[in-house]
Structures are given as C-alpha cells and as structure tokens.
Amino acid sequence: MSHETRRILAxxxxxxxxxxxxQFVLPAYHHGNLARIMVLASYAIGYNILFGYTGLLSLGHALFFAAGMYGMGxxxxxxxxxxxxxxxxxxxAGVAVSAGLAVLAxxxxxxxxxxxxxxxAQAGYLSILYFGEYTRGDEGFVIQTTQRMLWGIDLSDPTNRYLxxxxxxxxxxxxxxxxxxxxxxxxxxxxxxxxxxxRMLGYDTHAHKLGAMIVSGTISALAGAVYGLLFGYAGASFASVQYSIFPLLWVLLGGAGTVLGPFLGTLFMFYLIDLSSGLTTAYMLIAGVALVVLTLFAPQGLAGELRRRLWGWLP
Structure with a gap:
C-alpha cells in the first residue's frame, strides 16, 4: 500500500x-441534524458521481431520490x-428508473x-400528485413507528437512527x-x-456514462429510501425541482469531483440555512450572498480548495 493510499484511507x-x-456528545438538536445531513450527503455522493466525476449536469435527480423513497414507502x-x-x-425502483432514464437521456x-x-423529474413529480389516492399527493404520508422496526431495531430511536x-x-x-x-x-x-x-483510445464512452448514471441514480434512490424510513415520512416535495437543485448546490459548494465534497457542502449549506433562518425571514438572501462569496473566492468548492492549496493527493 502506497503512502498516498494510506493518507487517503486515514x-x-x-x-x-x-x-x-x-454520537455520544452532541446535544439532541444537532444529533438529529447530523443524522439528516449524513443521509442527504449520501444523496449528494450519488449526484457527484454523475456530475463531479463524469461531467454530466442533471437537473432531475429528485426523480431517483423520490423513486427510492416511494418504492420503500x-x-x-x-x-x-x-x-x-x-x-x-x-x-x-432506483435501478429501474435510473436505467430507463439513462437510456433515453x-x-x-x-x-x-x-x-x-x-x-x-417533473413528470415523476406530477405522477405522484396525480396518483394521490395512493401517494397522498402534497400531503404525503407518515410511516408509523411500528412500521420502522428493522430486524428488531427501532429506527425511530434517535441513537439507532443516527447509527x-x-x-x-x-x-x-x-x-x-x-x-x-x-x-x-x-x-x-x-x-x-x-x-x-x-473514444479515440477505444473506450465505449456511452457504456461508461450509462453505468455512471445507473450507479448515481441507485445511490440517490437508496438515500431516499433510507431517509423516508429513518424520518418516517414520504411526500411529493422530495420529488420537486428543489430537491434536484439541492444536490447540485451541495456538490458545487463542497467541491465537485472530490470524495469529501458532498459531505462538506451538505453540512455547510444545511447549517447556513438553519442559522440564517433564525435571524430573518429572508434567510435565502443570506444564503445566496454566502454562496456568491464562496463561489468567487473558492471556485473549486471547500474540498477542491483544500486539494489545490494543501492536499494535492485528495481524491
């Protein structure tokens, strides 16, 4: 094992x-927040494989997230x-939807x-609303505590949910x-x-992009399924355009094409909105200004700047 590999693993x-x-020291509020951030960061990791590493900008990843959530729910x-x-x-459901969309897109x-x-993605969102008899449309539906017992483990318990x-x-x-x-x-x-x-070197670029999109969509769907199960709710808002834009922002802020970028971006954005919403109702204005400043002075994102300035070996 090379020295670089050891550093990456460490x-x-x-x-x-x-x-x-x-898990053992955080107060209840931040404990719950971090659990939510880790699931959303997993969603962003899926997005990063397609956008950050393959260079394909998708505005429809909420379709995969919702496919996993509703497939489970x-x-x-x-x-x-x-x-x-x-x-x-x-x-x-995530595999099927991502494969189908990949073939067409x-x-x-x-x-x-x-x-x-x-x-x-919009077609998926409208389908959820149309079949409101089963999906409960905008209202969504709650997954009861008794339905969230996995192999005898109560996933509604904060400790179990965090782990x-x-x-x-x-x-x-x-x-x-x-x-x-x-x-x-x-x-x-x-x-x-x-x-x-x-392509000139002999690689089948279409097959590689197809594989990247399926892997990306499957990871995103898994995150959606776990999110719904851990937090006990599935709703149409998770299939909206907003949840296609969020992972793009998280990845750009954290650093597209870096392994740690999705987590750093999700953490930063989550708490930026959380803290600014406690100061003013125009919290998205504060978030927007912070995003512009970060884009100007750290165009490669948080992890990208770390790689450029300090750790050139960062994957």
Whole structure:
C-alpha cells in the first residue's frame, strides 16, 4: 500500500470515526441534524458521481431520490412489507428508473441532457400528485413507528437512527472512494475532461456514462429510501425541482469531483440555512450572498480548495 493510499484511507476513516464519536456528545438538536445531513450527503455522493466525476449536469435527480423513497414507502403502506424488503424495493425502483432514464437521456448531451432530466423529474413529480389516492399527493404520508422496526431495531430511536445514517454514509463514502480510484472511475474522469479523446483510445464512452448514471441514480434512490424510513415520512416535495437543485448546490459548494465534497457542502449549506433562518425571514438572501462569496473566492468548492492549496493527493 502506497503512502498516498494510506493518507487517503486515514483521512476518510478518521472522518467516520469522528462522526461515530459525535454520537455520544452532541446535544439532541444537532444529533438529529447530523443524522439528516449524513443521509442527504449520501444523496449528494450519488449526484457527484454523475456530475463531479463524469461531467454530466442533471437537473432531475429528485426523480431517483423520490423513486427510492416511494418504492420503500408505498410497499410498506399498501403491501404490508417490513423495512428490509421495502428498502430493497426502493433500491430496485432506483435501478429501474435510473436505467430507463439513462437510456433515453444519454441520447442527448449538454443543455439538452439537462432539459430531458428536468422534464422526466417533473413528470415523476406530477405522477405522484396525480396518483394521490395512493401517494397522498402534497400531503404525503407518515410511516408509523411500528412500521420502522428493522430486524428488531427501532429506527425511530434517535441513537439507532443516527447509527443507521452513519452506516449508509459509510457505505456510500467507501463506494465512492473505491469507484473513483478504480479503472472505471478513471475513465469517467477522462470522459469529463475530453470525451472525444477517450473514444479515440477505444473506450465505449456511452457504456461508461450509462453505468455512471445507473450507479448515481441507485445511490440517490437508496438515500431516499433510507431517509423516508429513518424520518418516517414520504411526500411529493422530495420529488420537486428543489430537491434536484439541492444536490447540485451541495456538490458545487463542497467541491465537485472530490470524495469529501458532498459531505462538506451538505453540512455547510444545511447549517447556513438553519442559522440564517433564525435571524430573518429572508434567510435565502443570506444564503445566496454566502454562496456568491464562496463561489468567487473558492471556485473549486471547500474540498477542491483544500486539494489545490494543501492536499494535492485528495481524491
């Protein structure tokens, strides 16, 4: 194992150990916030694989997040599934939706790709509203505490919820770290930098982008399924345009094309909105100003600037 690999593993492993340690010292409010942040950061990790590493700007990732959430929630509500098979149903829904959208959307590129993903996400959102008899539309539905018992573990308990969120984040972080250092991930980065040259070298760029979109959508769907299960709610707002824009902001703020960027961006944005909303009703104005300042002085995002200025080995 090279010295660089040891440093990478120590940094990312140290973050997970720190998050585990915080479980025992954080007050209840921040304890719940951090659990939510870890699940949303997992969603951002999925988005980062497509946008940060492959260079495909999607405006429809809320479709995948909602597919996982509703795949899990509807099977619990209407089919009487227990959490384990319901989570599997959410995961499979994410695989199916991301594969279907990838086949169609990857026939386009650039701005057209953005528009197609946005259109399909809006179609998914409107479908949730249309089938309100089952989905409860804008109102959504609550997943009862008795329906959130996974192998005898009560996921509504704050400690169990936090540890489950940490487990999800650990798996997604580890998968992302492995993927971007594997040959498949190296090809994705090359496609982002110069797709035509990669094609001339003999790689099937379409197959790699298809794989990236399926992996990205599946991770996002898993995050959506876990979010619904841990916090006991599924609603149409999670399928709206807002939840397609959020992961883009989180990744840009944290550093696109970095493994730690999605977590740092989600953490920063979550608390920026949380703190500014306590000061004024125009909290999005404060958030917007902070985003502009950060974009001007740290254009590569938080982790990207760390890589540029201090740690050139940061993946």
């Amino acid at each position: 940094l990312h492993g140290g973050l997970l150990v720190l998050l585990l340690g915080l 509807l099977t619990i509500q209407h089919a009487g599934f227990s959490p384990a098979p319901a989570l599997l149903a959410g995961l499979l 990857l026939r386009t590129s650039g701005v057209a790709f953005m528009i197609v993903t946005l259109m399909f 489950a969120a940490l487990l999800l984040f650990s798996v997604c972080l580890g998968l992302s770290l492995w993927l971007v250092r594997a040959p498949f991930g190296r090809v994705l980065v090359a496609i982002r930098e110069n797709e035509e040259r990669v």
